[in-house]
Amino acid sequence: MRDLSALLKNCGEAYFSPDLFRRNLNQFLQTSRTVTFIIQKNKGEIRDYENWYSVNVLKPWAADEIMTWAKDARNVVEKEGDLEMHSTLSPSVIYSHFSEEDFVITVNRPMLLRADVSMIAKMVKTLLPPGIADAAVLCIRRRWVANTLPKHELIWALTYIYASLYRVCNDLSRHLGGGMDPSVPNPTHLDPDMNDVSRTRYIKLGKPHVHSMASHVIRRDEDFVPPARLLSLRNELQRQSKPTNIEETVELIARMAEANFLEYGNHVPMTFLYNDQWDIIDNLTTSFADQSDKFLYARYVASRASYLRAFAVVSVGEAWIRDLKSGPDQPIRNMKIIGERLTVVGAAIDESSKSIEWNIVRPDDKGAPTLERIGQATEQQTPFFIQPIVEAMQNARLPKS
Structure with a gap:
């Protein structure tokens, strides 16, 4: 090996x-x-x-x-x-979480090789509504x-x-x-x-x-001592049985996420991939600069979930709630923020899913933020932003004709 x-x-x-x-x-x-x-x-x-x-x-x-x-x-x-075998060099436009919605554009090779950024961007912007184009990404990839x-x-x-x-x-x-x-x-x-x-x-x-996209391995700090709140929760969870389905797994991660947020006042985005024995086989974190990053990250996790033949995924992170009344002509980054939430969302290849959410409450006196739990019901439909990951897991396990 x-x-x-x-x-x-x-x-x-x-x-x-x-x-x-x-x-x-x-x-x-x-x-x-x-x-x-x-x-x-x-x-x-x-x-x-x-x-x-x-x-x-x-x-x-x-x-x-x-x-x-x-x-x-x-x-x-x-x-x-x-x-x-053969290789290709082609540009495609990404404007959502779903790769099937991408479209290839015709660009002559000299322009592509020169990376005439402003000219290519200007051309692609004419193909999409302004609000959608603002978060769209032109991807140039060579494939063998x-x-x-x-x-x-x-x-x-x-x-x-x-x-x-x-x-x-x-x-x-x-x-x-x-x-x-x-x-x-x-x-x-x-x-x-x-x-x-x-x-x-x-x-x-x-x-x-x-x-370009990059990722790095973060080694565990062996000298780190968890705060008392987290240490107590860890000891409690270690005494419990391992989760055996997506509902139990989301509940477990939700307890950890809530404790971390209350301890530190925030929660970085995290994604966990599980095998069919409900063991964690991969975990990732990231930092989103904009909506475009969210599209690319979902595809990256989907790729890893596929070759690892993951069985389930759980995502943790904070989210702004925005007013969507302005429609597709308004970039999402300019839409009014009307709330904040901490969310824990999970789904498995059988499309069973569950989400738990809290409203993030920030006191007027600038004290520590608190959480108000607002959701606990099992979802009837897999949340859209992890659907590409679920589909990748399904495709890796379904028989191919």
């Missing part, structure tokens, strides 16, 4: 060198197959091997489009030579695609393969009573968006400059 992680990193570094990218891709596919070969070779040392292998490898991968492609592509590389896997960008597909094998090895380690070797990188540390592999660039139409 360490070798495979190095090859995945090499593929990213060679993304703009076609011949080198091809060689690293071929080697990655060949090496990926050796992971299961080694497991099979040592099956005599694995307790209840036949059942474990069926549950963790055969059944999950049987209808998995990408893992099936990986096996077939390796055979092509070994017996026939290189895979047929294999002819036999046309719906998926190749680096993302390789990350998915690595994450699938990592999950198998981690499950095997726990099955044998051990743990995953920490020298093997977690898939999220090799995330192609995190490492800017494709050098995707974004032009916010409301602020026409070229932007």
Whole structure:
């Protein structure tokens, strides 16, 4: 797995060198197959091997489009030579949380390569209502695609393969009573968006400059001592049973969110991804500069949720409540703020969902803000801003024809 992680990193570094990218891709596919070969070779040392292998490898991968492609592509590389693939460089416009609403625009290559920001932004603004255009983003991305896997960008597909094998090895380690070797990188540390592999660039139409997206790993501060309020809550929650559904999970996170807000007077945006055993498999935080950032962040989390094959998502954060009466001609940032809320929202791949909200009350004397809980009912519909994440989780688990 360490070798495979190095090859995945090499593929990213060679993304703009076609011949080198091809060689690293071929080697990655060949090496990926050796992971299961080694497991099979040592099956005599694995307790209840036949059942474990069926549950963790055969059944999950049987209808998995990408893992099936990986096996077939390796055979092509070994017996026939290189895979047929091609790259594209195209601009698309993002103006919502949903990728299916994006649209591609026609821009000549010299303009694209010059990154003539003001000219491109001016052209795109004519295609959308003013209020929507203000938060829209022009995305310029290069994509390598294999002819036999046309719906998926190749680096993302390789990350998915690595994450699938990592999950198998981690499950095997726990099955044998051990743990995953920490020298093997977690898939999220090799995330192609995190490492800017494709050098995707974004032009916010409301602020026409070229932007890129970056993320960083934040290590836990081992010397941190929680305040008494949080320490008491942690000890209480540790005595409780682990949640087994989205309602229980949202209730648990809500208790933590409320305690954190009352302790510090605010709550940074946080997102938690869960597996089907209700273990946290990923957690992220961010800082939004504007509405555009919210569109991009939702897509980024959806990408991670997909290759991690997450089962559920919970989002925590503060939100302004705005007066929408002015309609689509008014940028959302200029709409009147009529309230503030702290929200905890969760949803699972079966589209069960739950939200808990509080009004944030700020005293006139500038004292510490307080919370008034206003919602506890199970939602009938998944909230729109996490729907793309739920759809990504569903697509990663549904059989592909």
